[in-house]
Amino acid sequence: MELLTPSPGLIFWTTLTFVILLVVLRKYAWPSVLRALKVREETISFALEDAKHAKEEVEMMEQKRRKITEEARKERDLILKEARQMKSEIVEEAQKAAREETGRMVEKASRDIEKQRKDAMLEIRETIGRLSVEIAEKILKEELSGDEKQKKVINKYLNEMNLN
């Protein structure tokens, strides 16, 4: 029964001790401890949130980058294609022009050649005529140098004329 009898002294001291502990710890210990824990928890959760956001942002940026790269590639391909087309067009045009020019030049050349040939032929013909006359003169002069010969030729021509 001794054990179950409360003693007023101990009750008094327990009350005093517990109240002192409660007051002192409540004022000087628990607030800073609990605040630090709370702040830490909040910081961690904010940091996690931030990290999540940052990750999302990075992902978004990555996607954007990929999109831009893709677009750039497409544009490059387009430009290349256009350039290639343009090149072939230009080349074709140039070839065409060249062909035309060549044709024209060839035609002109051939015309010139033809003209020159004609001129040359005319000149040749004249020269030949002149030469022929000169030669014939010379031959005549040679042939008709003696009387005998002259008679013979006259006879000959006369004979020929007789036949007619």
Add this chain to the structure above:
Amino acid sequence: MKRFVLIFFLLLSGFAVQAEEQSSGEGEVDAFGLIMEHISDAHQWHVIDYTNSRGIHVHINMPLPVILWYNNSLWFFSSGHFYHEQGPQQLGNDYVVLHDEHFYITDASGTIHTDSSGNIANVSPMDFSITKNVASMLLSMALLLMLFLSAGKAYARRGIAPPRGINAVLEPLILFVRDDIARSQISKDKADKFVPFLLTLFFFIWINNLLGIIPFFPGGSNLSGNISFTATLAVFAFLAINVFAVKDYWKHIFLAPGMPFPIKLLLVPLELIGIFTKPFALMIRLFANITAGHIIILSLISIIFIIKSIYIAPVSILLSLVMFMLELLVAVLQAYIFTLLTALFIGLSTTKTEH
């Protein structure tokens, strides 16, 4: 490991031999008296007994201040006077003696009068002495203040940086009390208001439980196994439960809404009794658990001296070792249960109930 076991048993056998010598000198060992002495309060703090080289028994006790309230004034003594000097101490015109750890007002010769049924008829002064339990409690208060004021300072200084040293040990416990006791039992908006109270309660009970199972000098007092201590804490729990209670809680107790009238007649007294049985159960639970633990350990040790055999010592020591382990668990478990149930009751009284 083997060497440790060997040393352990050599030490044991040494104690056992000494015990045998002692018991053969003093006759039968009064195990009941020994146990009761250990679990009761005392006005001096027993440090150690030993027999010196000249064969003289030396008792080293720490005398504690005796504070008595008698004739509307306070009287201060050292308890050493009551234990060593046999004569009664003067208290104004009267005299006071210490008999079985109780103070009685006597005449100058210090006679104790008993009535026919054996009860002591002398008047007792109010005893506000710093007894062994009070001294142990003051020690626990010093320890708690040291631990948590330094922790508070460290947290204020270091902010959100991870805790170091002892704080790294305390922090999980603080978090446990906050999250798994307060916040899990009390509604969210009110939980944090009770956290300082619950933390103080938890650590106060726990450290006193632990001091109680230390078997030598600054520990060993059965404070948290003392009904006065647990009753006081139960009163604090009672106040915490009922002072902050919401209107719904009282309505639930006094009106028992939604019940037919005859059942109301039955329920209201039950609920009224329930207000008091809740903290009463807290008081009994802590007291019984801690006291029982002390009694079991002391009984197991006493077996050696009762049987007076060295061979029982290993069994007894191993069993009490197991009990010590269990007591370590019980120390924290009872602190947890006391705090948890307080939080649970606070939670019940501070939330609006749905019917």
